[in-house]
Amino acid sequence: MSLDIDKRNIWHPYTSMVNPLTTYLIKKANRVHILLENGNSLIDGMSSWWAVIHGYNHPKLNEALKIQIDNFSHVMFGGLTHEPAIELTKRLLTILPESLDKFFYSDSGSVAVEVSMKMALQYFNAIGNKEKKEFITFRSGYFGDTWNAMSVCDPYTGMHKIFNGKLPIQNFINKPVINYNDEWDNSQISEIEKILSKKHSKIAGFILEPIVQGAGGMNFYHPNYLKIIRDLCNKYDILLIFDEIATGFGRTGKIFALEHANVTPDILNIGKAITGGYITFAATVTTKNIAETISNGENKVFMHGPTFMGNALACSVACASFDLLMSYNLKEMIRNIENIIKYHFNYAKEYKNVNDVRVLGAIGVIEMKKNVNIEEIQKLFVEKGIWVRPFGKLIYIMPSFIISNEELAFLCKKVLEVVETLD
Ligand SMILES: *Cc1c(COP(=O)(O)O)cnc(C)c1O
Numbered sequence: 001m002s003l004d005i006d007k008r009n010i011w012h013p014y015t016s017m018v019n020p021l022t023t024y025l026i027k028k029a030n031r032v033h034i035l036l037e038n039g040n041s042l043i044d045g046m047s048s049w050w051a052v053i054h055g056y057n058h059p060k061l062n063e064a065l066k067i068q069i070d071n072f073s074h075v076m077f078g079g080l081t082h083e084p085a086i087e088l089t090k091r092l093l094t095i096l097p098e099s100l101d102k103f104f105y106s107d108s109g110s111v112a113v114e115v116s117m118k119m120a121l122q123y124f125n126a127i128g129n130k131e132k133k134e135f136i137t138f139r140s141g142y143f144g145d146t147w148n149a150m151s152v153c154d155p156y157t158g159m160h161k162i163f164n165g166k167l168p169i170q171n172f173i174n175k176p177v178i179n180y181n182d183e184w185d186n187s188q189i190s191e192i193e194k195i196l197s198k199k200h201s202k203i204a205g206f207i208l209e210p211i212v213q214g215a216g217g218m219n220f221y222h223p224n225y226l227k228i229i230r231d232l233c234n235k236y237d238i239l240l241i242f243d244e245i246a247t248g249f250g251r252t253g254k255i256f257a258l259e260h261a262n263v264t265p266d267i268l269n270i271g272k273a274i275t276g277g278y279i280t281f282a283a284t285v286t287t288k289n290i291a292e293t294i295s296n297g298e299n300k301v302f303m304h305g306p307t308f309m310g311n312a313l314a315c316s317v318a319c320a321s322f323d324l325l326m327s328y329n330l331k332e333m334i335r336n337i338e339n340i341i342k343y344h345f346n347y348a349k350e351y352k353n354v355n356d357v358r359v360l361g362a363i364g365v366i367e368m369k370k371n372v373n374i375e376e377i378q379k380l381f382v383e384k385g386i387w388v389r390p391f392g393k394l395i396y397i398m399p400s401f402i403i404s405n406e407e408l409a410f411l412c413k414k415v416l417e418v419v420e421t422l423d
Helices: 002-009 059-071 083-093 109-126 147-152 187-202 224-236 288-295 312-327 330-350 374-384 405-421
Strands: 026-030 033-036 041-044 100-106 134-138 171-173 203-208 239-243 267-270 282-287 354-360 363-368 394-397
Touching: 041 405, 059 312, 083 100, 083 312, 100 109, 100 288, 109 147, 109 203, 109 239, 109 267, 109 282, 109 288, 134 147, 134 187, 171 187, 187 203, 187 224, 203 224, 224 239, 282 288, 330 354, 330 363, 330 405, 363 405, 374 405, 394 405
Parallel strands: 134 171, 134 203, 203 239, 239 267
Antiparallel strands: 026 033, 033 041, 100 282, 267 282, 354 363, 363 394
16 A cells, blocks of 8 residues: 555655556565565665765664664754754764865765855856866766756766756866776876866866766766866866766775875865765855855855755754764775675676676675666566665776675675676
8 A cells, every 4th residue: 555655646756657667565674684575675775875984773773763762863054053963073074184174064965065166166166266066977977856956967978968968058068987996097198188278267076976976877986086086176267166966985995085195175075974864964165265265255154054055954864973983993994894795796708698796895796798678677676685776888896885795695605696697
C-alpha cells in the first residue's frame, strides 16, 4: 500500500512519473546495513551519495542531535546566532587552509555553488569590473541541480542537456586527460592558457571539482592541473572556486582533495559529508580579502540569506561528525579501504565488458563498455545483498569509512559477481 503511494505520488531523483524505477522500502539503517521492509539486509556501497561517512545511526551523532533538539532546533540566522554554528566554525578553521576563514552556511550543495558564483560576481562588481560575468570549468563536471550550478555542469553528457540554450552560457575546456597516477606532461597547460588568455577579460571564476570529478564521470585527475590553474587564475585575475562537496571530509584520503596539490582556492564549497550524512547542509568559505571587498562594494552586503541558513541541528551534528573524523587515523583508514577495493576490482580489468577500473581513496569505479540498465542491475545487486546504484557506464562504490574489512570484501565480491554476468 505505502509503495503504491510512493509510485503514484512521489518523485524520486532523476526518474519518471510514468515509468519509475523500482524503489525499495527501508525499515532501518545501522552502520553499513540497510534493512529492507521485506527483511532483507543490504551492505551499503554508496554512503547515501558520499555523505554517510560514519555509517547510519551512529550513537555519537544521534546523541548530538538529541541534545540540540531539546535546546532548540532552528532559529533564524538573521540577527541571531548560536553555539553550534560558532563551534562548527571553530572546528572547520583548524582543517582549512589558513586564508579561508569567512563562512557562509547554506542548506544544500547546489545552493553553496550558487552562493560561490554570486560571491565571484559581487567581488568583481565591487572592484568596478563590469566585464567579468562568465565562468569557466572542465567538461564532465557536476555542480548541482540549481540554475547556475547547472550552467557549469557538462553541457553535453551532463544531466541537464535539455536546458542548453536557456542557461547562462559559460566556458568549457576539455576534461583533464592525465589521470591521478599518470606521468605529468606540460602539454596540458597550453589549452587552458590559450582559452584564458583569449577570454579572461570576461571570466570571473574558474570553478572545478579538485582531483575527483564526481557525478559528471568519476574521473580522478592529476594534481598538477590544480597548480597550473591556480597560477593562471592569479595571472588573469580570475577567482578560483573549488567544489569539494563530494571530496571533502576524507573521501580521497586527505581531509580535502586540495591537499593533494597544496593549492588554495579563493572560494571553497563543502557539503554532503559535513553532517555525516544526517541533515542537508553546506558551506561556502572565502578569504578576508574577498569578503571585505564585497562588503566595501556598491552593495555593502552579500546578497544571500536562506531561511534555514546556519541550521542549529545541522551545525551540532556537523560538530559531532567532525570530532569523529578527527578521532580516526584517517590516512590509514582510507588507505586500507583503497587497498581492499583495488585488490578485488582489479580482477574486473580482465572482463571483456569492462572498459576501465579506477580506485582512489574510498572510491572504486568500474567503467563498463556499455551503459548499464539501472533497473535490472539494481535488482541483481539487491538479490546479492548489496546496495549500489550505477549511472551510465559507471558502477562505483564509495563506502562508509567505518566499513569492516569483511563487509568491504563482501561488497566488492558481490559487485564483481554481478559485473561478470552483464553483457
Ligand atoms: C552533490 C554535489 C553537488 C550538489 O549538492 P546537493 O546537496 O545535491 O545540492 C554539488 N557539487 C558536487 C561536486 C556534488 O557532488
